[in-house]
Amino acid sequence: MGVLERPLPKPxxxxxxxxxxxxALVEGWLAIRFLxxxxxxxxxxxxxxxxxxxxxxxxxxxxDRLKALARSDEERRWxxxxxVPRVPTGRLVRLSQLLEEVGHVGYSAWTDRALNxxxxxxxxxxxxxxxxxxxxxxxxxxxxVGLLREVVDRVEELKARxxxxxxxxxxxxxxxxxxxxxxxxxxxxxxxxxxAGKTNA
Numbered sequence: 001m002g003v004l005e006r007p008l009p010k011p012x013x014x015x016x017x018x019x020x021x022x023x024a025l026v027e028g029w030l031a032i033r034f035l036x037x038x039x040x041x042x043x044x045x046x047x048x049x050x051x052x053x054x055x056x057x058x059x060x061x062x063x064d065r066l067k068a069l070a071r072s073d074e075e076r077r078w079x080x081x082x083x084v085p086r087v088p089t090g091r092l093v094r095l096s097q098l099l100e101e102v103g104h105v106g107y108s109a110w111t112d113r114a115l116n117x118x119x120x121x122x123x124x125x126x127x128x129x130x131x132x133x134x135x136x137x138x139x140x141x142x143x144x145v146g147l148l149r150e151v152v153d154r155v156e157e158l159k160a161r162x163x164x165x166x167x168x169x170x171x172x173x174x175x176x177x178x179x180x181x182x183x184x185x186x187x188x189x190x191x192x193x194x195x196a197g198k199t200n201a
Contacts, residue, residue, distance in 0.1 A: 003171075011060055011084045017162050020057035021155055024050045025171035028148045032178040035144060040137040045121035047144045050151050051114035056087045058099055058107075058154075061161065065102045089118070110150050113143055145182055152176050 003026045009016045031046035059066065063084060070076040082088065083095055096111035116133040120140045123131035134140040152175055162168075 003167075008085075011080070015163070017057045017060050018165070018168060020053045020060070021158065021162065022168055022171055024053035024057065024151055025155060025168070025175050027053060028151050028175045029171070029178055031144055031148060032175070032182055035141055035182065040140050040144070041121050041124055043144050044117040044140055047147050048114050048118040048121065051111065051147060052087050052089070052092070054151055054154060055092065055095065055099070055111070056084060057158070058104060059084045059087065059095060061158070062099065062102050062104075066098055069098060069101060089115075104154075110147065113147050117143060117147065145179065145186075148175065149179055152179065 003022055006019070008023075009019050027046050027050035031043040031050060034040070034043035034046060059079070063080065066079055067076045070079060083091065087095070092111050092115060093108065096108040099107045117140065120132045120134050120143075125134055125136045125140065126132035127135050129135060132140075134143065152172070155172060
């Protein structure tokens, strides 16, 4: 998708939030496509990237409120110069806790799922749950779809707070429809064999 190849606007730019939301939606659509092809580990990676992009958008949108919570000038600078543009994976838990403090209810729990999928991307299914939280690719596929539904819901909640244009609307509708189709496929008589696509991954 060409959207993912565009340079991101600077975090100080007005359209940075929109660019990150668009990235989240497109990454989510790619995750569903990978699921359809049976590439569950690839789908898990894309779902994680979708959540990370959404987090970047929220961090920028809530930056002033987050800086008010910061305990030092150094922390405020870090939020602006590192957290917003880079969203370090190792700090996602704390950043999600901060987003909860400014009103994004339940964000930490969904970040935990995103991080679990990030692990699954590298380690695959693990019956002993030592390297991955998912015992099977079917469990991971269900987790991917659940996380992407949450991405769609949270993006929809932001419509009134951003400059919502045609590109965002089309990407939003595309991902939402892909999730509907995925859910319908899971409810079909052959769902047990199709839940994670066609091939092992």
